[in-house]
Amino acid sequence: MRLTRAGEYGIRCVQHLARHGKGALVSRKEIAVRTDVPPHFLAKIAQQLARAGIIEIQQGANGGYRLLRDPSEITLLAVIEAIIGGISLNDCVGRPESCHNSPLCTVHRVWNKANRQLRATLQEADFATLAKEDSCCLTPCPETAGHNGSIEKK
Amino acid sequence: MRLTRAGEYGIRCVQHLARHGKGALVSRKEIAVRTDVPPHFLAKIAQQLARAGIIEIQQGANGGYRLLRDPSEITLLAVIEAIIGGISLNDCVGRPESCHNSPLCTVHRVWNKANRQLRATLQEADFATLAKEDSCCLTPCPETAGHNGSIEKK
DNA sequence: CGATATAAGACTAAAAATATCTCATATATC
């Protein structure tokens, strides 16, 4: 239950473009190198971002990608859904007919709630804010300074 | 980014056991049939639930599984983490060293937040409450009544 | 003991994720 690598790469790509601002042309090669993404894989991801109206692709010599919207108008959610499709934590969220029980079942409702929350959190995060907080955080932030308690790996 | 089928099956299994209450012995076969889970697959899932201290397995003739705790003390989170391991929405949540940027990066922080929320929501849901609300919902609940009102058939 | 039921892990099959390759198309520059 985690973000695929394609999704992660998509975020990196937009993040890098956001640094150059809306409309600035950046070559695929530069993005690939700077964000550590295989160039051919990046091409495929870029196609999906383009279809979603997030970036524009310019072919030909000195081609590349550019953001179509201001970073403040691009959310994590938009990028992720452009690449991995709609978020659904459990199958029964996206396709109620797959539910073994009734779609009214309480477990189903918990998943729906979790899904809503997740989408809301990802929608709150736009790339302008992300970039701004990033620079403020070259020294550690209060929020991340003292923990990482709750998450445990087996 | 979704619950695996093993996780889904684990929930069904505990849900069914919860109907019989803590300590009641239910055969694997019955559970498999009633929850629509392949029996051999159920066996594997049960082993994980047993290791996590959620159920106890009784071998031999007339064997089966029983809940070790009261349904009110078993959460969705516990069952899911018993089966699929710790929840981490993005790789960088579970393994900060996998982060291309600094683990202090703002994207990372958004994922951490989302992950915390998700775990909290799944922890709030215990199987006693789930069962109770279920029966109350044989007639439509306020929350779900909005769209169709009648029990739907597939 | 013999019938029945699960244990545990090996094994197979299928699906998804990840990455690469190839040929086609677009553009700048000469």
Added chain:
DNA sequence: GATATATGAGATATTTTTAGTCTTATATCG
């Protein structure tokens, strides 16, 4: 216009994960 450069888009290959099955061993009841 020719050529070099850069991306497009789909096909293909590889790897990993998920899902499910099978086999041999072990436990319990009667």
